Amino acid sequence: MLTVICGEDSAAARDALNAIKTRLKEQSFTIEDVGLSDIERLTHQDVVSNLFGQQAVYVIDGLSKKYKGREKTPFKEAVQTIAKRKDITLIDWEDGISAYRISPLKRIATTFNEYKPKKSIFQLLESAYPNNKRTFISTLREVAKTHDDFFIYTMLWKHIRTLIQLTVDPTTLKLAPWQKSKLSMQAKQWKEKRLTLYYYGLTKIDASMKTSAQSFSIIDSLELLACYYL
Template sequence: MLTIICGENTSASRNFYISLKKDYQNKGYEIRDISYSEIENINRWLADSPSLFSNKKVFFSQRLNKFFKKDNKKFVEDLQLIEKMKDVDLIDWEEVSGWELKIKKIGIVKEFKPDQTIFKLLDSVYPGNRLTFISQLNTLNQSLDENFIFIMLVRYIRNLIIITEDGVPPRMQSWQTYKLKSQASRWKKENLVNFYEALFRIETGLKTSSNPFTIKQSLEILACHFL
């Protein structure tokens, strides 16, 4: 059986993936982490040594989606075989949303979608709307991982910049493009770019532990300066 864990809420999907591993371990299962190149071995192991699967065993993989291509028929066939096996469990984690998933027609998909309130926060990111943004941020911070909030904000600001350059963000629907254009028009291009660069500096500071503030505190400071 194949189970795919994915979704834009990567923090939640990742935490679920990790907790699933721990649950299987606590139940006495043998955990095996395998890469893309080892997927075909599962079927071979089963054919050569069925006794290996008499013990409780579960396989964990990551980011198999990027290898799912029309010309990679062997890989597709291997996954289809695994999906039909009742005595084999393969659990894959993907850092993409459900609609970006190429292998969704194979196996069971568990998708973690963003809390709808995250979009209210993103919609509030424009000059003159500081209080609303900070209020939304405080509300979200009580229920969502601040890293996820930060990632979504970075993506959104990047898309706004693309719009100001007369571009269209990848996989963007027409109504979403129109909405972004409306919001981008509230910004001076220079300030929008500076805002994005400030987000990058926050990210760098967090990675190097040189930022004394939390993500939430950093975003509040940023809002006071730009919004």
């Protein structure tokens, strides 16, 4: 059996993964972390219990790193075999990845759980463009009441990076046509230099967090950037 846990709301997805682990331990299963190189081995072994008769549940981070493309490979066949077998349980954790990006896994998964950000986050991202400072800051303060600061920052950073990619080389992006069209309209509201400077400002927030050199909170820093560039 294959359970996939994914979604751009990494915090909610991680909480779900931890809850599953806790429940399985309470049911006397052992949790064993495995890597991509272990997958084929799992299909060649019988169900293994430890000295106390506990059956193992395997957890992996990022099957999609190798389970992709149309070409048949021993690795992909092994994953498909695991998904069909009832005597092997594999839980795949896809950090910050939407279902759209891992559709091949979704097609074979026994259970597929995607954790999407709440609508308010998307409203914030859509409001990030010049001459819209007041709406952006108002939405930011509202979103900050119910979301982790770093999660908000990460979503905004990824979004602005995507807008830059659309401006520089849209062929590098794998997006649904409707999504690319919507983002392109937002990107056109920016001058390339201004958008790039805004992105650099966001990366500086990340750098200051890592070096503990940040004088302001993440939300305050995002508001200051908005005052300069929006």
